[in-house]
Every structure is written in structure tokens, then in C-alpha cells.
Amino acid sequence: MSKIEKVPFETLEFSGIIFKVINRHAAHEIIGELTNFDNQKIYNVFEDTWRFPDYEENPIFLLAEDDVEMDLFEMDFSTEEHQDIFILGFIFKGNLHVKKLISSYDTDNSPALIVLGETSAINIHLFGSVHYLGGGLKCDTIVGEYNHGELFVKGDVVSRLIYSDDMPMHFERFTDIQAIINVNRPDVMICSNVSDADGNLLTFENYFPSTNNLSDIVDDSFIEYTKYGTEILGNDYLDAFKKGLSILDHDKKDKYMYADFRNQFINMIEELSKNEEFLSEGKIIRNIGNTLYQFLPFEYEGKKYSQISEEIGNGFNIRMRALWCHDDEEITLVLEYLYDDGNPKFQWANNETAPGIEMFCVKCTAVNAFEMLTAEVVEEDEEEDEREYQEYSNTFSLEEYSVQFGGYxxxxxxxxxxEFDQKYGSDTYSECFGLLVWNDKTGIKTWSEKEEFYNSFIEFAGANGSGSSYAYWLIDKDLNNCPIVVFGDEGGIHVVAENTRKLIHLLTFDTEISVDFDKAYFYKDEEYYSESENKEEFQEWVKNEFNLNAIESDEEADEIVDEAKAKYKKQLNDFLTRFDIEIGEDDE
Structure with a gap:
């Protein structure tokens, strides 16, 4: 445990509220025993990470012991009056009621928000730390953004919209929720109670799929579209949040409540049944990324059915099915969580009129799957489109992959x-790792546009889920003698491995690399670890090809990284400083 830190003063005013100033030891007494839904402790204020660093001067927590009401609460690390302090977190022992907006400081790093009572606001926008709302939540919209943040909410949750853009959000129970939207993969989690064969009540925490598209519920003026056609919240929504305005369009109620789903679903079944591919093949199947979409006919207990389904793989193992019975003209909706072998673990099933957020995600699946199944398969003929496709496709020839290596x-x-990557697929054998084709050095040029710099590296693989990349540092004409560095998406260029084989050995740990400005390291959080689909095949392959046993601990991974740093770190730092690239404290 760290030394006792003195507080610079007893109280401090923030957002018009007088808080008590406490050190991390006093904060530990209040929040140190808070747990997640697996009964694991959430906070360790002594961990000395970017969340609770001990290298900042005057680190403090701000404590409100009574109920608090305020107009706007935008968290910050300091105040204009006291810019020499560093606020690690805001702790509210009672209820927190904010009229307009509760928001974090920065997506990379923010003070933590910890509320032991009820939390309410029109809008809530969180990121950059682990946040805890222990007495329930009432709001119009709550947004979680970026994977540097995480949220735990215990008690009743009342919200019109829960929106997650790459930030894990954990909820104990949904009391009144109208829409849940995950931007890409599912990041929203909910505790579900199910009964086993003996009638015992069991609680599981499951990822929850999206119940709607963003345009089903949000005012169109706040929606932007990515180059892939997906919907995201636009920048203007922050201005609305700060004014305490809702970004939702209540005139779209029939759409986000699926008022006409029965007629819509019947029309989808009729159109798919007339599809040329279905008439010739007897089914329509699309496998896109880690998601399987299907339209299939089948018979069950003497009745004929048509089914539209979506199955999300890659460790999520969620299947949603919407079924039309041709004999009794009934619709059945099924949400299933599967074992790794594909058999159902538990499920929810009901008709299309049944209440409950569980059925909304199946209706959303039917609509989206129909679009995927009827979309025209477009050939990538144009050279520009082909290059863009290759950057994100898991499939490319060795010749195509070799282009980025020039004469090496x-x-x-x-x-x-x-060869292994192409056989099993990127991201399937080591967390968030995959070989990629880069046709330019756009990313490396953001560090320096000097030709000597960007031509000294060859990117060849994605390193983690947030956009970092692995590259060879070209200090030798033979790439076998070139170390591998990681370019951090949020800053930092660090030596990772002495050569390709050392990197392959690191990949057997099945954990994405963490990269910040000061260092790069591998850390496996067993609480949230989910084994990659082809991990065992990869580890067996590495053993057979290179006679290397799989890495089982952070310490083993550290040894490989430290060996590379000892050999190349000073040389790399000298190289970077030649181009005025700042290096982290750990690298000095």
C-alpha cells in the first residue's frame, strides 16, 4: 500500500458544490469493497495506473456526503482556481440529480464517477475511467464511448436509450428501457435470471444485442454515417446534451416500438421466398465477419416454418431467430445464448406481441438480416475500391500481402x-491480432512526414482492437534481423519483440497488447478474458512449428518484451528523437 497522501485543503468547490477533499486511503474505505456482478472488486485506488496514478502532484478524491443537485456536471482533473490538483474521482454517498448533463473529461482518461445512491439526469456521457452507479439510474439517454471506459450500474435502470460505442456497460436490471444500441460488437451487458433443471434460480451476465438502429429512435439531425454506411451519433449531439435537450425523436415511436412488425415480417418472408437464390438453393446464407445471417425453411412437428436468423460468433455466441409458421400464421421470436458447440445454453421465446426488451433485439435482427440477405453482392472492380477492401478483408493472396514489403x-x-492466418481467419486465434494489407504509410506519416522516417518501417499486422499496429523497424536488409515495434493508436512507439518468432510466441498468450505513451505491455484480466475461437489450434501449431510452449502469464510475456527493449530500446529512442518524436518516461 502506498504512502499516506496529504490533502492540500479540506474542501473544494466544483460545479457550484462544496466537496470534501479526501486522499486515496480515505477513498479506499468508501469504494474499496464495491464489486461487479461476478462479486469481483472494481476499484483498487493504489494500483498506480493511468486511472489512479501516483505520479501526479496533489492527487485527491472529492466526496459529497449528502444528496446533490446541480445544473450541469462536467468532470475535470482540476479547477481554474486550483490548477495544481489532480482529481482521481468524484464520490457521492447519496443521490446525484443533474438537470442537464453528466459527462466525463476525456475519452482516454477521466476522473471516475462513483455514486452510491440514485443517479438521474437528462443525458449522461461517460468514458475514460471505471464508473459506478450503485443506486439505480434514471435518464433520457446514456452514452458510453471508447474502450478506456467502463460502467457498472446496480439497481433499477430507466432510460429511453442506452448507446455504447466500444465501451463495456454492465447493468443489473432493465426496469424501463426503450432501445439499446451497440455501434459494432455487443458492449452492453445485462444480468439475467434463469432456472436450472432443478428449479434453482441462476444469475448470468450476458451481452445484449442491439434492439434498434440509431435512425429508429434518434432525431435525424444527430446521426452521421461512416464510410461503411453504419450509423453513429454526430458531433452536434454534445451541444444538445449540454443544453439538457433530448436527442430522441418521439414522432418515431411506431418505428422504434415495432408497431407494424407483423406486416413487415410477413412481407419479408414473402420476398425472400421469391428470391432467385432461395428458389435455386433452398436457402440464403451470408457469412459476414463473425456474423451468420440465414433464411431457411424447415418442418417441425408437422408444421412448416420459414426462419430469418442472425448468429453472432467470436465468443459472443448469441443467436436470434424470427420464425413464421405457414400453417397457423403465427410469429415466434427466439433469443438464445449458446455453448461453444452451438447448443442452446438458455433462451427467451415468445410471440411478436409479447412485451420485453429481449424480443425487440430479435425484431431488429429480422429487419437487419433481411437487408443483408437481399443486398446485391457487388464485385470490387475499381482499383481504389479494391485497395480499400484489402485493408479490411481477412482474405488476400501472399502476393498481395507482399506488396507492402517492397524489395524485402x-x-x-x-x-x-x-498461411495459418488465412486458414483460420484474423482475430480468431489471438485476441484482436490479424495480418493486414497496408497500401500506403498514412498512419506512420502522422508521426513524421520525413521520408527517412516513414520508410524505416513496414506495418504488417493489426495489434489490438483500438487501432495500434505492428511494424518491422528496418535496421537490416534481412527482416529476420529486424525488431518489431508497435505504433500506439493513442501515442507511443515501443519495441515489442526481437523478431517474428518472438512475436508469434507472444501471440499464444491470446491477449491484445496494451499501448500507451509510456509503455507497451500484455495484461490478461481473467475476469473479462474470453478465449479466442481458434486459440488451441494456434497454440498447438506454434508448438509443432517452433517447439514453443504457450505463454501462460503476464510475467512470461514481459520477459520477451523486456529482452527486446534491452537490445533495441536505446537505439530506437535515439532514432525517434532525431525526428523530434517525444518518448515516454518508461523509455527514457
Missing amino acids: ALPEDLVKLY
């Missing part, structure tokens, strides 16, 4: 890894 020969170990 691919190391034999990398060719072997390429």
Missing part, C-alpha cells in the same frame, strides 16, 4: 503465420 523478402516465420 518475407521472413519464413511470417509466411508460415500468413
Whole structure:
């Protein structure tokens, strides 16, 4: 445990509220025993990470012991009056009621919000730390953004919209929720109570799929579209949040409540049944990324059915099915969580008129799956489209992959890894890792546009889920003698491995690399770890090809990284400083 820190003063005013100033030891007495839904402790204020650093001067927590009401609550690390303090978190022992907006400071890092009572606001926008709302939540919209943040909410949750853009959000129970939207993969989690064969009540925490598209419920003026056609909240919504305005369009109620779903679903079944592919093949199947979409006919207990379904793989193992019975003209909606072998673990099933947020996600699936199944398969003929496709496709020839290496020969170990990657698929054997085709050096040029710099690296693989990349540092004409560095998406260039084989060994840990400005490291949080689909096959392959046992601990991974740092860190730092690139404290 760290030394006792003195507080610079007893109280401090923030957002018009007088808070008591406490140190991390006093904060530990209040929040140290708070747990998640697996009964694991959430906070360790002594951990000395970017969340609770001990290198900042005057680190403090601000404590409100009574109920608090305020107009606007935008968290910050300091105040204009006291810019020499560093606020680690805001702790509210009672209820917190904010009229307009509760918001974090920055997506990378923010003070933590901890409320032991009820929390209410028109809008809530959180990121950058682990936040805890222990007495329930009432709001119009809550937004979680970026994977540096996480939220736990215990008690009743009343919200029109829960929106997560790459931030895990954990809820104990949905009391009154109208829509849940995950931007990409499911990040919203809910505790569900199910009964086993003996009638015992069991509680599981499950990822919850989206119940709607953003345009089903949000005012169109706040929606933007990515280059892939997906919907995201636009920048203007922050201005509305700060004014205490709702971004939802209540005139769309019939749409987000699926008022006409029965007629819509019947029309989808009729159109799919007339589809040329269905008439020739007897089914329509699309496998896009880690998601399987299907339209299938079948018979069950003497009745004929048509089914539209979506199955989300890659460790989520969620299947949603909407079924039309041709004999009795009934619709059945099924939400299932599956074992790894594909068999149902538990499920919810009901007709299309049944209440409950569980059925909304199945209706959303039917609509989206129909669009996927009827979309025209477009050939990527144009050279520009082909280049863009290759950057994000998991499939490319060795010749296509080799282009980015110019005159350098691919190391034999990398060719072997390429063959494994193509057989099993990127992101399936080591968390968030995959070989990629880069046709330019746009990312590296953000560090320096000097030709000597960006031509000294060859990117060859994605390193983690937030956009970091692995690259060879070209200090030798033979890539077998070139170390591998990681370019952090949020800052930092660090040596990771002495060569390709060392990197392959690191990949057996099945944990994405964490990269910040000061260092890069591998850390496996067993609480949230989910084994990659082809981890065992990869580890067996590495053993057979290279006689290397799988890495089982952070310490083993550290040894490989430290060996590379000892050999190349000073040389890399000297190189970076030549181009005025700042290096982290850990690298000095």
C-alpha cells in the first residue's frame, strides 16, 4: 500500500458544490469493497495506473456526503482556481440529480464517477475511467464511448436509450428501457435470471444485442454515417446534451416500438421466398465477419416454418431467430445464448406481441438480416475500391500481402503465420491480432512526414482492437534481423519483440497488447478474458512449428518484451528523437 497522501485543503468547490477533499486511503474505505456482478472488486485506488496514478502532484478524491443537485456536471482533473490538483474521482454517498448533463473529461482518461445512491439526469456521457452507479439510474439517454471506459450500474435502470460505442456497460436490471444500441460488437451487458433443471434460480451476465438502429429512435439531425454506411451519433449531439435537450425523436415511436412488425415480417418472408437464390438453393446464407445471417425453411412437428436468423460468433455466441409458421400464421421470436458447440445454453421465446426488451433485439435482427440477405453482392472492380477492401478483408493472396514489403523478402516465420492466418481467419486465434494489407504509410506519416522516417518501417499486422499496429523497424536488409515495434493508436512507439518468432510466441498468450505513451505491455484480466475461437489450434501449431510452449502469464510475456527493449530500446529512442518524436518516461 502506498504512502499516506496529504490533502492540500479540506474542501473544494466544483460545479457550484462544496466537496470534501479526501486522499486515496480515505477513498479506499468508501469504494474499496464495491464489486461487479461476478462479486469481483472494481476499484483498487493504489494500483498506480493511468486511472489512479501516483505520479501526479496533489492527487485527491472529492466526496459529497449528502444528496446533490446541480445544473450541469462536467468532470475535470482540476479547477481554474486550483490548477495544481489532480482529481482521481468524484464520490457521492447519496443521490446525484443533474438537470442537464453528466459527462466525463476525456475519452482516454477521466476522473471516475462513483455514486452510491440514485443517479438521474437528462443525458449522461461517460468514458475514460471505471464508473459506478450503485443506486439505480434514471435518464433520457446514456452514452458510453471508447474502450478506456467502463460502467457498472446496480439497481433499477430507466432510460429511453442506452448507446455504447466500444465501451463495456454492465447493468443489473432493465426496469424501463426503450432501445439499446451497440455501434459494432455487443458492449452492453445485462444480468439475467434463469432456472436450472432443478428449479434453482441462476444469475448470468450476458451481452445484449442491439434492439434498434440509431435512425429508429434518434432525431435525424444527430446521426452521421461512416464510410461503411453504419450509423453513429454526430458531433452536434454534445451541444444538445449540454443544453439538457433530448436527442430522441418521439414522432418515431411506431418505428422504434415495432408497431407494424407483423406486416413487415410477413412481407419479408414473402420476398425472400421469391428470391432467385432461395428458389435455386433452398436457402440464403451470408457469412459476414463473425456474423451468420440465414433464411431457411424447415418442418417441425408437422408444421412448416420459414426462419430469418442472425448468429453472432467470436465468443459472443448469441443467436436470434424470427420464425413464421405457414400453417397457423403465427410469429415466434427466439433469443438464445449458446455453448461453444452451438447448443442452446438458455433462451427467451415468445410471440411478436409479447412485451420485453429481449424480443425487440430479435425484431431488429429480422429487419437487419433481411437487408443483408437481399443486398446485391457487388464485385470490387475499381482499383481504389479494391485497395480499400484489402485493408479490411481477412482474405488476400501472399502476393498481395507482399506488396507492402517492397524489395524485402518475407521472413519464413511470417509466411508460415500468413498461411495459418488465412486458414483460420484474423482475430480468431489471438485476441484482436490479424495480418493486414497496408497500401500506403498514412498512419506512420502522422508521426513524421520525413521520408527517412516513414520508410524505416513496414506495418504488417493489426495489434489490438483500438487501432495500434505492428511494424518491422528496418535496421537490416534481412527482416529476420529486424525488431518489431508497435505504433500506439493513442501515442507511443515501443519495441515489442526481437523478431517474428518472438512475436508469434507472444501471440499464444491470446491477449491484445496494451499501448500507451509510456509503455507497451500484455495484461490478461481473467475476469473479462474470453478465449479466442481458434486459440488451441494456434497454440498447438506454434508448438509443432517452433517447439514453443504457450505463454501462460503476464510475467512470461514481459520477459520477451523486456529482452527486446534491452537490445533495441536505446537505439530506437535515439532514432525517434532525431525526428523530434517525444518518448515516454518508461523509455527514457
